[in-house]
Amino acid sequence: MSEQITPEAATDAQPLESRGENRSQRPSSAAFRSFITSGWGERPDLRPQPGPAAPFAALRRARLSAQFPGVRLVVPAGGFKVRSNDTDYRFRPHTAFAHLTGLGTEQEPDAVLVLHPDETAPDEGSGHTAVLYLRPLAGRDTEEFYSDSRYGEFWVGARPTLDDVAALTGLRTAHLDTLRDDLAKDVGPDGVQLVVVPDADAAVEAVVEEIRAAQDAGQDDTRLAEALSELRLIKDDHEIEQMRVAVDLTVAGFAKIVRDLPVAVEHPRGERVIEGTFGAHARLEGNAVGYETIAAAGEHATTLHWTQNDGPVRSGDLVLVDAGVEADSLYTADVTRTLPVDGTFTEVQRRVYTAVLDAADAAFAVAVPGSRFRDVHAAAMEVIATRLAEWGLLPGTAEESLDPEGQWHRRWMVHGTSHHLGLDVHDCAQARREMYLDAVLEPGMVFTIEPGLYFKSDDLAVPEEYRGIGVRIEDDVLVTADGNENLSAALPRRADDVEQWMATILGD
Incomplete structure (x- = not known):
């Protein structure tokens, strides 16, 4: 005889982390998905002009670069912080990230600025190439567009594209999905050292620690935190x-x-x-x-x-x-x-x-x-x-x-x-x-x-x-x-x- 599943047992079988979806009545039929992801016009090309902070941020990065030759510097913007249950506080990027990119207000949760050691760096006076990794705007043919309440355009508005952010900041940009491989490149006891701003983004810190452990490349992050604070002592x-x-x-x-x-x-x-x-x-x-x-x-x-x-x-x-x-x-x-x-x-x-x-x-x-x-x-x-x-x-x-x-x-x-x-x-x-x-x-x-x-x-x-x-x-x-x-x-x-x-x- 097969075991009958009671309503109580069925409820207990639902993973705790998914129970917040119980209030959702979002349709999931193929007909709905096809309809909501089609019939949209072209987005206007609103390529921003370079922000007024961009040239100053470049000089700040160059000053930081001079203190860490040969070291890969990881400066996360941080992510959303939970206010209660599944609602978040308004996003504010980490201070060091804002200072080095010139971005402010609620721009770019989860983004990460990385200064890659590079003696041929195009940034004047810098021994690093700065790359801004971010999660760009998803296409309207994706599920994220309509179903992701944290990042989806239907929920929180259109995120900028990689080109948008590059135009605004003057920085190279890359998809966040490539961050891990780029951080690990040439890391080792006799190669590139890897440091990260502490307490800015736990997920990014965990990735950095994993890479350092695998490559036996321990590094103290305290000096980076000090340098970033001291970089702001004299205002430009x-x-x-x-x-x-x-x-x-x-x-x-x-x-x-x-x-x-x-x-x-x-x-x-x-x-x-x-x-x-x-x-x-x-x-x-x-x-x-x-x-x-x-x-x-x-x-x-x-x-x-x-x-x-x-x-x-x-x-x-x-x-x-x-x-x-x-x-x-x-x-x-x-x-x-x-x-x-x-x-x-x-x-x-x-x-x-x-x-x-x-x-x-x-x-x-x-x-x-x-x-x-x-x-x-x-x-x-x-x-x-x-x-x-x-x-x-x-x-x-x-x-x-x-x-x-x-x-x-x-x-x-x-x-x-x-x-x-x-x-x-x-x-x-x-x-x-x-x-x-x-x-x-x-x-x-x-x-x-x-x-x-x-x-x-x-x-x-x-x-x-x-x-x-x-x-x-x-x-x-x-x-x-x-x-x-x-x-x-x-x-x-x-x-x-x-x-x-x-x-x-x-x-x-």
């Missing part, structure tokens, strides 16, 4: 232009925040009103926000990375807004302003705000060529420690607090004063210490200056009048040949200027 002209775009868009977004403060006060989750106002502006005018917006009112401003943004915005309080627009090129601003909800600082709020502003001004004074990056923070801390001592909040003198064995003032500012800024909000993060913290400042560096003071509402070490006040002022600074430029200077900083600016917007 195109990068500086894009930083200006991102900052200008951000300044406009802050004005919209002020305009909507009365709405925020009326809403039980007014912080979300602020976040939503800025987020909509960033998405309309740029690619998105460069990081999760901090909209911290009242006591929430004493939490450094408050992104829950679910609290009320109350009259009489301060609201700390830390936000940046990411331009379509993926360069982001990072600006903070602490605003009086009613448009006017109280006496204590102004006292704290002015101390933070003075600390920022001291940092700007040393953010010049020849100083070290660490000097910017030290200058701000001198002011912070001095003010806290003047207010009687330190258990000793400012000098004792500034000593490495003291540091009492850091109770109220535990973060650093500056970080590099660019394609990442915390850019160049894998650079070596001697190239970052201990580095001498050079023209073309872009970083933040963002001192703050944060007095929590239950902090018994400060008088009650300070409790619940958090202030941070953050600007984006470009080091120039003869000093620096505050890229975000169009956004008022001084207390009187902030009040006047807010009054103008609110019509008071």
Whole structure:
């Protein structure tokens, strides 16, 4: 007797990974396949012009090439990241990939840039030939066209062709299917070494590891990660232009925040009103926000990375807004302003705000060529420690607090004063210490200056009048040949200027 299969058993027999298809009612008949893949007109030839970043990206690749003679460099764009079940976050390429190709926004998931060692490379000044491997547009006679919800044209729009991407970037292009064989060519202990950007694409890393293991060609990828971060420490002209775009868009977004403060006060989750106002502006005018917006009112401003943004915005309080627009090129601003909800600082709020502003001004004074990056923070801390001592909040003198064995003032500012800024909000993060913290400042560096003071509402070490006040002022600074430029200077900083600016917007 044959065994009967119950409905329960039939369900259990379905592989778990395929059960997401249970909601699908996509037809699969031969008649349907024939009909949906026929009767389409010719696509228009929309061959793009070379992107404005293309010549700069070529120079960046040449600089990287010089550091790795004879080494094959693998720089993946990365793939989609799952948001929930079978839905993904909006795609953003890996920063190093964007920097070396000039591609931004949501272009080319799964693509891989490879710099093949080649002493006869056509790229001027480079010892490598750069090839961009990607998954190109599938024909309308393929199943991918209509059935692939991740890559199919019917689902996500037409992908560019190999020729399209070559025209846009100036790079050679190749089908992703050829990547594995091309990576393995001549790899070995006495041949080509193979390195890959770590943590960019697990699937590509696995292929690289398999090739290296088969050829006994072990290689440390750390140096490549360092070099890619350090390549961005000094911005070129195109990068500086894009930083200006991102900052200008951000300044406009802050004005919209002020305009909507009365709405925020009326809403039980007014912080979300602020976040939503800025987020909509960033998405309309740029690619998105460069990081999760901090909209911290009242006591929430004493939490450094408050992104829950679910609290009320109350009259009489301060609201700390830390936000940046990411331009379509993926360069982001990072600006903070602490605003009086009613448009006017109280006496204590102004006292704290002015101390933070003075600390920022001291940092700007040393953010010049020849100083070290660490000097910017030290200058701000001198002011912070001095003010806290003047207010009687330190258990000793400012000098004792500034000593490495003291540091009492850091109770109220535990973060650093500056970080590099660019394609990442915390850019160049894998650079070596001697190239970052201990580095001498050079023209073309872009970083933040963002001192703050944060007095929590239950902090018994400060008088009650300070409790619940958090202030941070953050600007984006470009080091120039003869000093620096505050890229975000169009956004008022001084207390009187902030009040006047807010009054103008609110019509008071």
